[in-house]
Amino acid sequence: xxxxxxEPLKIGKIEVNHRIIMPGVSRMxxxxxxxxxxxxxxxxxxxxxxxxxxxxxxxxxIATEHRGYTNAPGIWSQEQISAWKKITDAVHKKGSxxxxxxxxxxxxxxxxxxxxxGFTIVGASAIPWTEGAVVPEPMTVESIRQMVQAFxxxxxxxxxxxxxxxEVLGGNGMxxxxxxxxxxxxxxxxxxxxxxxxxxxxxxxxxxxxxNIGPERLGLRLTPWSRYLNMGMDDPVEQYSQVLRAANDxxxxxxxxxxxRVKGGDDVVSNDKLDFAFPLFxxxxxxxxxxxxxxxxxxxxxxxxxxxxAVAFGRHFIANPDLVFRIKHDLALNPYxxxxxxxxxxxxxxxxxxxxxxxxxxxxxxxx
Ligand SMILES: Cc1cc2nc3c(=O)[nH]c(=O)nc-3n(C[C@H](O)[C@H](O)[C@H](O)COP(=O)(O)O)c2cc1C
Numbered sequence: 001x002x003x004x005x006x007e008p009l010k011i012g013k014i015e016v017n018h019r020i021i022m023p024g025v026s027r028m029x030x031x032x033x034x035x036x037x038x039x040x041x042x043x044x045x046x047x048x049x050x051x052x053x054x055x056x057x058x059x060x061x062i063a064t065e066h067r068g069y070t071n072a073p074g075i076w077s078q079e080q081i082s083a084w085k086k087i088t089d090a091v092h093k094k095g096s097x098x099x100x101x102x103x104x105x106x107x108x109x110x111x112x113x114x115x116x117x118g119f120t121i122v123g124a125s126a127i128p129w130t131e132g133a134v135v136p137e138p139m140t141v142e143s144i145r146q147m148v149q150a151f152x153x154x155x156x157x158x159x160x161x162x163x164x165x166x167e168v169l170g171g172n173g174m175x176x177x178x179x180x181x182x183x184x185x186x187x188x189x190x191x192x193x194x195x196x197x198x199x200x201x202x203x204x205x206x207x208x209x210x211x212n213i214g215p216e217r218l219g220l221r222l223t224p225w226s227r228y229l230n231m232g233m234d235d236p237v238e239q240y241s242q243v244l245r246a247a248n249d250x251x252x253x254x255x256x257x258x259x260x261r262v263k264g265g266d267d268v269v270s271n272d273k274l275d276f277a278f279p280l281f282x283x284x285x286x287x288x289x290x291x292x293x294x295x296x297x298x299x300x301x302x303x304x305x306x307x308x309x310a311v312a313f314g315r316h317f318i319a320n321p322d323l324v325f326r327i328k329h330d331l332a333l334n335p336y337x338x339x340x341x342x343x344x345x346x347x348x349x350x351x352x353x354x355x356x357x358x359x360x361x362x363x364x365x366x367x368x
Pocket of ligand 1: 023024057290313
């Protein structure tokens, strides 16, 4: 069955062979010092199996003072850059592409990690994510400036590590979103108090990264409708329209949006639509959240036949290293095992999901 899902698409400087993307999915398999491992090399190489696939990495930490998540990879040290370089080389060898996702966690940093590693949990304002949680220290303008510089350096490091680009995580309840939304930002300086001021941080981060590595190498992920981690606005359209316009003015490579029917990695019921976003950014877009092969085909062929849209699959990519092949040939998918999503440093549920016999056969034929 023909579908635009299997037609090439230009995303910044690269051209993918099809429109099925692997989005950031954190798996906690890096070392205790936040260095990527050989197990991660195996995992990402498996998922690069179909040439011309774009993989966005799990969220990476960008600086020692902005750690926050146990066994998450980072991109501030030479050791991390070298370890990622092995992975990007392997993915490129498969003919696929890789963007590095970067974030700071703000109020969502893990207090146990903060204690162990000796950093302070910060936020836009002194608002904990839930009752009884650590009250974050509001960032000073000086510390915001330092963090913006750290994002700029992370972008340079990513290019040194061989990545094709960098995706900024501006959603999922992490620090950038904590600045964008008034539920977490009650500041009355230049970073709060108005739509324009709440857009300032994300704009400054994109700006410095664009200067350092070129705007076309940048993507921005947003979750305007998500209530994950007690975030959310009654009407996010005006606020996010401003963010999208800023990204459009900077001419970044793509926007990545998550549908309202997904809350983090869980399904919820919602009819809120992303349509408002499409006219505000010249494209391309990546859209994620609860998709199946059929719904992805419908999205690109029927709902938005004129738009440059690719579809990201999170949980299915975890369980199906040959997901692109399976969707193309309408094969059954391996079910995902939620209990091993975050099993610290465990190979089980990480690198042992099987390829389909049909894929293995096709590879054998190809190599004969
Ligand atoms: C285990 C797990 C980890 C995730 N980690 C990240 C992450 O690091 N960065 C991110 O932007 N989204 C993360 N997400 C969200 C996914 O990228 C995706 O948006 C979500 O799973 C919905 O897509 P799906 O319905 O295809 O799974 C994660 C989701 C899961 C299930």
